[in-house]
Amino acid sequence: MNLASIAALAAGAGGAASCAWGAVHPRSQLFGRTLCRTGDDSTLALTFDDGPNPAVTPRLLELLARHEARATFFLIGRYVRACPGLAAEIAARGHVIGNHTETHPNLIWLSPQRIREELMQCGEAIAEATGRKAGWMRPPFGYRGPQLGGAVRGAACAGVAMWSASGRDWRPQPAARVIRRLRRARGGDIVLLHDGDYRALGADRRHTIEALEYWLPRWKDAGLCFVGLDASQNHGKGQANG
Numbered sequence: 001m002n003l004a005s006i007a008a009l010a011a012g013a014g015g016a017a018s019c020a021w022g023a024v025h026p027r028s029q030l031f032g033r034t035l036c037r038t039g040d041d042s043t044l045a046l047t048f049d050d051g052p053n054p055a056v057t058p059r060l061l062e063l064l065a066r067h068e069a070r071a072t073f074f075l076i077g078r079y080v081r082a083c084p085g086l087a088a089e090i091a092a093r094g095h096v097i098g099n100h101t102e103t104h105p106n107l108i109w110l111s112p113q114r115i116r117e118e119l120m121q122c123g124e125a126i127a128e129a130t131g132r133k134a135g136w137m138r139p140p141f142g143y144r145g146p147q148l149g150g151a152v153r154g155a156a157c158a159g160v161a162m163w164s165a166s167g168r169d170w171r172p173q174p175a176a177r178v179i180r181r182l183r184r185a186r187g188g189d190i191v192l193l194h195d196g197d198y199r200a201l202g203a204d205r206r207h208t209i210e211a212l213e214y215w216l217p218r219w220k221d222a223g224l225c226f227v228g229l230d231a232s233q234n235h236g237k238g239q240a241n242g
Contacts, residue, residue, distance in 0.1 A: 023108055026142050026162040026192075032149040034160040035136065035229065041187035043227045044219055046071040046212075047163065049100055049138060050170075050196035052079055052086040056205040057195050061093055063209060067216040069226035071095050072161075074138040076198060077102035077122030083201070084129035091130040096228030099123055099137040099157055104198035107139050112147045112154070119155035135231025136161035140198065158231040163192035167211060170194050175210035182215050187224055 027036050038045050046064075051057050051073055064071055073090050075097060080087045091097055101107075102121035110118070119137055126134045135158040139148065142162060152160060165185040167178045185191050193212075197203030219226075 023144055024142060026166075027164065028144075031144045031146050032160065034144075034162045035190070036162045036164050037188045037190060038227060038229075039188065040227075042223065042225055044185065044187060044224045045190040045227050045229055046193060047074060047098070047138070047161070047190060047229065048072070048193050048195040049074045050079075050104070050194050050198045050203075051075055052083045052090060053196035053201060053203055053205065054083055054086055055202045056209065057086055057090070059209055060195050060205075060212075061089065061095075063212055063216070064095070064226075065093065067220055067226075069216060069220075070228045071226065072098050072136070072229040073195070074098035074100035074136075074161075075122070075126060075134075076100050076104050076196070077118075077125040079196065079201060080122070080125040080129050084125075087126065087129040088131075091132050094228075096230055097126055097130060097132055097134050098161060098229065099126065099134040099155075101137075101140055104140040106141060106143055107148060108143045108145045110147075112151045115148060115151035116154045119151065119157060123155060123157075133231075136229050138162070161190065161229055163190045165189040166192040167194075167208065169205065169208045169211070170197070172204050173207050175207040175214075178207050178211035179214050182211060185215075185219075190229070 099119055099122045101118040107115050123134050137157040138161050167181050169178045193208055195205055
């Protein structure tokens with residue numbers, strides 16, 4: 001999109017502030033319906049972005065298995081191509097695979113055709129590595145524009161999955177900070193976490209692992225069931241109030 005198009009959209013949406021909020025807020029529905037909650041307060045959906053990451057994902061898979069926790073992994077296509085066996089293991093363990101684009105660009109500035117290419121390339125990598133089709137897509141950085149919906153439909157994705165709680169774990173930090181932020185997670189939330197880093201393979205995500213080692217048994221004791229974001233999940237039912 002060019003700047004004139006963005007400016008025109010901002011005016012039509014009630015100003016630049018409204019447009020910016022709609023583009024970046026995880027529960028905004030301004031640019032199309034998104035999945036932000038599970039629709040069931042007895043469940044919690046753990047989601048992991050930017051993998052697969054050979055430095056962290058295997059340990060994460062073992063941790064999830066130990067607590068019988070199913071999750072959703074939004075994978076970057078170029079990393080799937082680099083680590084196809086690890087992508088296959090994620091799927092083999094019963095987790096849901098999502099599309100996080102081929103190269104993790106900011107989609108706001110891309111044309112519908114370029115977004116579709118990013119999604120199609122990632123989807124092809126996932127299908128080749130796992131034998132499965134990715135369902136939901138998650139836009140890099142959570143950034144969306146009005147051109148996203150058509151591109152998602154063109155790439156045959158189930159829809160756009162966002163989140164309602166976040167560990168804000170994308171940078172190395174003490175695990176205590178992530179533990180503290182995850183106190184806000186409640187039943188029905190889709191939780192944003194990271195097992196990789198879009199900039200390079202091998203990212204350190206020990207703080208995420210340690211935070212989950214703390215919270216998984218506590219969430220389980222609280223009676224929460226860990227679910228994946230299956231492609232068949234009701235889009236409207238899981239939608240958050242924007």
